[in-house]
Amino acid sequence: MSTALAPAPAQAQPHAVLTVSGLRAYYRTSLFGINREVRAVDDISLEVAANEIYGIAGESSSGKSTLIRTIAAATKPPLEVISGSVQFSFGDRDVNILRARPRELDAMRWRNLSYIMQGSMNVLNPVRRVQQTFVDFAFRHLGQTMPEFLRLVRDHLARLHLEPDVLEAFPHQLSGGMRQRVTIALATICRPEFIIADEPTTALDVVVQKGVLAMIHAVQRELGSSIIFVTHDMAVHANLTDRLGIMYAGRLVEEGRTFDIFGAPRHPYTAHLIASLPRLGDTAPKPALPGTPPNLAEPPAGCRFHPRCPLAHARCRREVPEMEWVAPGHRVACFAATPERAA
């Protein structure tokens, strides 16, 4: 159970770098007069503090990629932001990124807000040497002369245990783990306040994955940046993140300190995710969850998890549970987990 370390409930954290409130983003399509609405992000509120790694866990089509795309203001049709705000606070200025003008966004991207993406091949230009990619991405943000800039790049690479030789290489000449390290170097060269990492280690091998995660952790602690780290791999969350938000079918269902969530998960979905994690040395039969994730175009009424939930009762089929504080810094959206409030 958590103790005094966690922030007091209902009260804003002192140094929230990112405040998302009431965010809804739907995919809206209209084909031959048939309107379809996929509620990929449905009423999500969360805060990320300075110098914190905030993990987002959820399976495919739970809306986690849509959420971070919206947070990065990288939405394009048919994805539309229906309501809510995404407020960043970078040093002295506050920006609602959903209302920012393109010029403001350009200045902010990479300088204040950068990304580490899953497919490193998609970030690194395959026909340019790594050095040119660094110039393309970061040079204009740093306002230095070219020799100064290149020296900075070399120093930064050295800090991340990368040889300066990689600058001369084309992406295909590097191994997968190496490329992912280069994209991390690229994302952190401008010392951004906020980094969005979308499944950065999913395509990597276990051995390489651990090295890349260690590097992300080390560079985050050094720069004091905040990271939103998205992955479906709960073991990665357990080892890397400070706080964790669990998404299911477009909604946040539980949020708290990673230590508390793994120690005492409150939502039945989270509890299942953690109980079904395979671990070395364990051969006890693992429970399987019945059913499949819902179709977000026609989500079930009430709590979206109720068709698969072992604790579901009549109310869960009618009403949508709100996120409620169950302990300091620990919120959960479940009637069964918050019985005293359900009455």
Added chain:
Amino acid sequence: MTGPLLEIDHVSRSFGGRGLLSRRRVLAVDDISLCLDSARAEVLAVVGESGSGKSTLARLILNLLSPSQGQIRFRGLDLRRIRDTRTRQEFMKAVQPVFQNPFEAFNPMKRIDRYLMATAARVAGVADDAARQRAAEKALNDVGLSLAEIRGRFPHELSGGQLQRIAIARALIPGPSLLVADEPVSMIDASLRASIVNLLRDLRDRLAVSVIYITHDLATAYYVSDRILIMQRGRVVESGVAREVLDNPQHPYSRLLKQSVLSPDVPANPGARLRDDPSTTEVSHA
């Protein structure tokens, strides 16, 4: 039937090196031997990093590739001796694949049940329609589904976990004695993964189907398999009873693999376990 089900006898497979433009030969599988017994079904895990030759080994066992050296025998029959259609058909009935990505294994334009019917007709050789339906229904029941649930549906209407079950059901229709499953859970969502892994165990115990379970996930390998083979750059570096090997790995590479598995227990200090030396964890492929 007694005697060995599958014997792999000092098998190597190399790629490249023959053409004018090729620079070097890659030895993807290097002198591997193993034996599966037909009297007792078992799950054999093959683990290793990407590029260690796991998938090449799978393709060799499925007879999609032939070995450069050595011999693979299935029930005593050398796979290279399979020439005529009938023998090939018999082999395909007995050895069936399950692939990594169920979304790619099925044609998105084709209804799922047609795959099952086609497999019943062509591989299992079931003649009439009613018998095909029965065969499909039985295989689907074995994986916890039914024909009514999937009839007329397209792959995009089903979840990854369901599709992978259907892929396994399809493989079960001809009544195989060996399944070669290449990373069958790595594309499956966490909440559905346990059910697929449990299914592999269940096939062994209930239907006496042996499974070659290829994976990079040591934790599920420990959970599901009887024996394990650890591969690095085409060679088997360690093998034995899965639990003994993983509880007490001897080879440095096996130890490295085991150390790299992230434990799902949260350390009191986030990131603490990651820090034990990032510079040595990259294994070069050069």
